[in-house]
Amino acid sequence: MASLKALKIRIGSVKSTQKITKAMKMVAAAKLRRAQEAAIAARPYASRLEKVMASLAAKVTVGESGPKLLAGTGRDQVHLLIVATSERGLAGAFNSNIVRAARRKAEELENAGKTVKIYLAGKKGRVIKRFYPTQVVVDHEMSHIKTVSFADAKAITDDVIARYEAGEFDVAHLFYARFQSALVQEPIGRQIIPVALPANDAAVVDDGGAAVEYEPDEESILADLLPRNIAIQIFGALLENAASEQGSRMTAMDNATRNAGDMIQKLSIQYNRTRQAAITTELVEIISGAEAL
Amino acid sequence: MLHFELVTPEKLVRSEEVHMVVVPGTEGDFGVLEGHAPVMSTIRDGAIQIYRTDKGEPELLAIEGGFAEVNAGGLTVLAERVG
Known part of the structure; x- marks a missing residue:
């Protein structure tokens, strides 16, 4: 005794x-609200961009000579896994869930004989180095960022696209946790390069029958929009991640x-x-x- | 009146009824009034001019990296940065 x-x-x-x-829980609750608001505020841009992409996709036929971001490199050998995690721990299983999802995908790809490269965005993804010590190509520094801005997402996108243009990889997947509620955050992986265009059927929107004039032309507008589309997807993922992190921390605390x-x-x-x-x-x-x- | 929306990835900056908007397109500026024909255009970095009324000084907003779409619903400008 x-x-x-x-x-x-x-x-x-x-x-x-x-x-x-208790204090951490309350801080997380306050931050969660802000993160949720930011995620909601980003929706109009994403939905409008998607609409425009859809209506463009219906008009442009993608050939071999089309933009590389859309048509792909013609190979399917090297896969880049972009793993977006948080900068801080003590958030329940938030980070380990994302890392686990990424590892599962990496294993699956390696079993299929593909080469896997890993791009880390967020400090807490570094545990993955233990399993793939040589394949982590970039460890993107995000610790100075307090609230995610579009410029931060753009920086990652520019880096990723530059590597894609340089032929470092053929397919890119993005891993993050989708925010459902403070209790539920679902880790998901999604292919972002080559860009999957939205379904064409939904694209026949209200053109009102009038012929749309394109300046300069469909192809160049599409080529201009593609990197933007990737940036907005990464930005969306970072925002969702921020909300998920706070939600997860709130529940854990x-x-x-x-x-x-x-x-x-x-x-x-x-x-x-x-x-x-x-x-x-x-x-x-x-x-x-x-x-x- | 023309329905005008200015959207950045971070938020919906403007959503209002205006008289005319002059958009700095890649291939030259173009003014959009109510009932404009459908256009899709990329934008060069520059100032967008918003005329609230027929007469009067335009409001200038600097925008970067974007895209404009005119359809039956009005004018939508997607910009990466405003201000």
Whole structure:
């Protein structure tokens, strides 16, 4: 049985841990709201761009000579996995879920005889180096970023596209966690290069029958929009990730606070029992001493 | 009135009814009034001019990297950066 003093110290330490987890939970809740707002604010651009891409895709036939981002390199050998994680831990299984999804894909590709390269965006993805020490080609520094801006996503996109143009890889996949609710964040992987155009059927939107004039022409507009489309997809992923991270942390810290509460209760009971036992023993000693006289 | 929307990846900057907007297209500026024929054009970095009324000074907004679409619903400008 632990001594009274040891129990008291332990209760104190669990209490201060609980204070920290409670504070972290509340901070995460506040940040989650902001991250969600940012994710919602980014939607109009994404949906409009997608609409435009769809209506363009319906008009342009993609041949071998088409833009490389759309037509692909003609090979399917080297795959780049872009793994977007957070910069901080203590967010439950958030980061490990994304890393696990990426590792599963990497394994699958390697079993199929493909070459896998890994692009890390976020510090917490670095655990993947343990499994693929030589294949991590870039470890993109993001620790200075407080709230994700489009410029940050653009920086990653420019880097990725430059590598694509240089022939470093043929297909790129993006891994992040889609935000569903504060409780549920689903890790997903998606192919972003070559660009998959939205389905053509949905594309026949309200042209109103009028002939649309293109300046300069369909092909060059499409070529201009493709990198933008990739950038917006990466930006969207980063925003979703930010919201997911906070949601995951909030849930994890809520659990931690509750567990600390349970633990304090158990320890208090143990403390009180021990104290009671000590008092009883002391009384018994006094009484039996008095009787002996 | 022309329905005009200016959107950046971060947010919807403008969504309002205006008289005319002059867009700095890659192949030259073009003004868009109500009932303009459908156009899709890329944009060069420059200032977009927004005329709220027939007469009066235009409001200037610097935009970077973008794309404009005119359809039956009005004018939509997608820009990477505004301001």
